[in-house]
Every structure is written in structure tokens, then in C-alpha cells.
Amino acid sequence: MKRSQIWYSDRVQRHVRLTRWGHYGTPVLLFPTAGGDAEEAERMQLIDALRGLIDEGRVKVYSCDSVWSEALLSRRHSPQHCMWLKRRYHDYIYREVVPAIRADCHTDDIRIVTAGASIGGFNAVAALCLHPDAFCTAIGMSGTYDVTRLMDGLFTDDLYYTSPLHYLGGLDDGWQLQTLRQRMVLMATGEGQWENPAHAWNMARVLGAKDIPNRVDSWGPAWAHDWPTWRQMLPQYLAEFA
16 A cells, blocks of 8 residues: 655655555645654654544545755755755656656546645645646645745745745736636644644735635634644544545
């Protein structure tokens, strides 16, 4: 049921890993939290929470390394490098991870659900907004959608063009926006410890201004920015959207 692939990516200039759980069903690309890797979801018991959907063949879950947010969290690199790596990371997702998932599913044009929590929620939404030809639904849990605060006040084109909160406002009425209007962004948030629901509502306003279907679900003050929350959220939403 579990299988991992490791290869060297020239785009992000390191070895990367893609791990899969399941044998059949809607492909779901799960982005880890900041500093997380492709195995984080299993260590944090999120895969156990999805076991029913996986065993029933409703979903086939994939997860990749965080790469750019890992570099950011390490504090070993400049903000400029992290923003450069961020843009390369999203290119790697589209040009390496998506083809690997489609090859594993034996379907060249299968559309993929994205999901993630915290910075993984940002990556899930960003992936769909950047490449709606590859992704059909994004599920962001407790997402941090404005990452400018993580960049020491610096702002470059690499950040702008990979931040939906910023570039969607300038998107013209071409194929990308027309396709996004046929997609869905779901943003779930708690209101408990370490949560900031304003992130989701701000992202929703930007999406709504461009007529991109979206929904914000607030789970209330009992739900914190932590794995027990996400273990409850993700099975519910994948059961709805997968």
C-alpha cells in the first residue's frame, strides 16, 4: 500500500521524495507543514485518520517534501533565496510531482486534489491557483495564506508570482482564470489556540473578487492550530470532495 520514490530534482537542487498510500481512488497531493517531509502525515497519524477512505479505494494519498518552507525554517538562507526556491518549488510540483502521480495512476490527464495544513494549506491553494489544469480542488486547513510576514519585509517577483493573495488581483480574463472558475477552494480554520481565521477570510475575498468558487468553514474556538484538528478536518472534506 505504501510506496516511496526518490529522485534528484535540478529545479530545487536536492533529492526529493514522493510517498504514496493507497491503491486506487482520487489522487490527493498532501503538502506538509513548514519543515515537514513526505513522511510527516504518517508520523502525525493523519494517514491513520484517512485509513477508511484509503482502504475503501476512495482516495490515493501522495505527499512530498516541503523544500522551500524547510529552507525558510532553517534560517540558513536569505529571504531572497527562499523566495527564489519557492518559485522553483512550485515549478517542481507541476513538472515533476504531477507527472509522477499521473504515471502512478496510469492516467495522463487525471486531476488531483491538493490539501495541507498551516504553510501546507498555502501550498495547496497556491498549487491549484497556479495550475488549475492539473488540480481540481484545494483543501487548506488553518492556512497561512499571507507569507510576506515570513520574508523579513522583502518582496520580490518570485514571491508575487507564487502568492495567490497577491497575483490573482492582476490576473486577466484568460484561460487560467476561466479554468479557476471551474475549480473549488475550501479553507477550514479553527478559532482556538494559535489560529488566525483572518487568513482564510482574506484569501476568500481575493478569490471571490475573481469569481473563483470558494468556501470558508470556521470550526469554532474548541479547535486549535494543531494535528488533532487536522485529523478531524481532512477525512470529512475528502469524503465530501473525493
